[in-house]
Amino acid sequence: MICAGNTGQWKEGGFTLLEAMLALSILSVGLLATAAMQDMALSRNVDSKELGLATNLATEMIERIRYNTVNVITYNGIDTQNNATKPSNTQQTMARGDYDQWQARLASSQLKNVRGRVTVTGNGPTSLNQSLVSVQVTWSGQILSHSVTMSTIIVPDAV
Numbered sequence: 001m002i003c004a005g006n007t008g009q010w011k012e013g014g015f016t017l018l019e020a021m022l023a024l025s026i027l028s029v030g031l032l033a034t035a036a037m038q039d040m041a042l043s044r045n046v047d048s049k050e051l052g053l054a055t056n057l058a059t060e061m062i063e064r065i066r067y068n069t070v071n072v073i074t075y076n077g078i079d080t081q082n083n084a085t086k087p088s089n090t091q092q093t094m095a096r097g098d099y100d101q102w103q104a105r106l107a108s109s110q111l112k113n114v115r116g117r118v119t120v121t122g123n124g125p126t127s128l129n130q131s132l133v134s135v136q137v138t139w140s141g142q143i144l145s146h147s148v149t150m151s152t153i154i155v156p157d158a159v
Contacts, residue, residue, distance in 0.1 A: 047141060053109055054137040054148040060105065061118060061135045062152055064098040069156040071095055072131045076120035080106055111139035123153055130155050 065075050074095040079085045080103040087095040106114045115138045123132035134151040 047146075050111060050139065050141060050146065051148065053111060054114075054139060054146070055150070057102075057106060057109060057114075057116065058135045058137045058148050058150040061098070061102050061116065062133065062150055064102065065118070065120075065133055065135075066152075066154060068092070068094050068098070069154050072133065072154050072156055073120055075118045075133070078116070078118040080114075080116040106137070111137075113140040113145075114138070128155065 065072055068075075071092045071094065074087045074092040075098070077085050078087070078099055080099075086099045089096060102116060106116050117136045117138075119134045119136075121132050123130045131154050132151060133154050134149060136147060136149045138145060138147040140146075
């Protein structure tokens with residue numbers, strides 16, 4: 001506030017209503033931006049947790065397949081949402097057990113609509129007997145669907 005004293009000089013006595021409203025609106029914009037950044041940081045933290053969990057689940061299946069390299073082809077076509085893709089007892093009991101355990105781990109992971117798939121294809125010259133193994137884990141996030149795919153080349157040990 002500006003007022004004239006007895007001597008005719010102008011004195012400042014405080015803020016005007018317009019100045020207070022301008023300061024309040026600038027403060028409001030800053031607080032809203034801070035709140036939006038906080039929300040984004042929290043959602044990205046959840047996304048990174050889910051991504052780390054899915055990566056660990058895919059790596060776990062690749063390690064299971066590496067342990068059973070002689071029977072790597074029995075893992076081809078595994079889909080944890082389709083029990084018909086479970087290796088049969090006559091094919092390989094270890095691969096069947098790996099399927100059951102991996103399916104249980106995926107189900108208990110708390111990822112929404114989680115699904116695990118394995119594909120095994122020949123890779124390189126047939127004389128090397130190499131297999132390209134791809135393990136994919138897909139799940140539904142808060143807004144979008146996510147997917148992690150890990151691939152490796154496996155050479156069966158000599159029997």
